[in-house]
Amino acid sequence: MLIRYKKAFEKIAMGLLSFMPQEKDLKKLQQTMLNYEQENDWQLFLWKDEDIVGLIGVVIGEEAIEVRHISVNPSHRHEGIGKAMLRTLSDIYSNKMLKPNENTAAFFEKCDLNNKELDI
Numbered sequence: 405m406l407i408r409y410k411k412a413f414e415k416i417a418m419g420l421l422s423f424m425p426q427e428k429d430l431k432k433l434q435q436t437m438l439n440y441e442q443e444n445d446w447q448l449f450l451w452k453d454e455d456i457v458g459l460i461g462v463v464i465g466e467e468a469i470e471v472r473h474i475s476v477n478p479s480h481r482h483e484g485i486g487k488a489m490l491r492t493l494s495d496i497y498s499n500k501m502l503k504p505n506e507n508t509a510a511f512f513e514k515c516d517l518n519n520k521e522l523d524i
């Protein structure tokens with residue numbers, strides 16, 4: 405299930421974020437975490453089964469929700485978690501369009517969110 409980020413999850417969140425190619429630099433990663441902790445329109449969610457194994461971060465705009473970060477623990481990839489996070493988020497923000505940025509577009513497009521026949 406998708407849960408909201410809180411400070412107690414900072415280390416695991418930073419670990420997951422660091423799997424994004426754009427977040428390899430520690431300073432950049434720390435700034436990204438600060439944005440999620442301090443900016444109202446930056447929202448971070450974690451995917452928890454038994455453990456926390458995924459992360460999805462968005463920026464809330466007037467009309468659209470921009471997916472800035474999406475990451476799954478390498479031991480849990482190809483289990484549908486990435487896609488489940490996108491689908492759950494699009495349900496939470498059902499009044500707004502979900503869109504990727506340049507760093508999440510490849511996976512976002514692969515998931516084809518508008519095709520309900522492929523629901524998992």
Ligand SMILES: CC(C)(COP(=O)(O)OP(=O)(O)OC[C@H]1O[C@@H](n2cnc3c(N)ncnc32)[C@H](O)[C@@H]1OP(=O)(O)O)[C@@H](O)C(=O)NCCC(=O)NCCS
Pocket residue numbers: 423424425474475476477480481482483484485486487488507508509510511512514
């Ligand atoms: C992208 C990511 C979150 C997918 O998580 P996941 O839980 O394995 O995703 P799902 O199980 O829902 O879907 C797996 C499918 O997505 C595909 N996929 C994985 N990464 C992809 C990418 N960067 N671009 C396009 N498709 C991708 C897989 O090849 C797989 O396709 P298949 O079923 O045809 O083999 C995960 O690979 C990850 O954390 N990558 C590192 C972080 C990253 O680069 N994020 C930005 C991605 S654009």
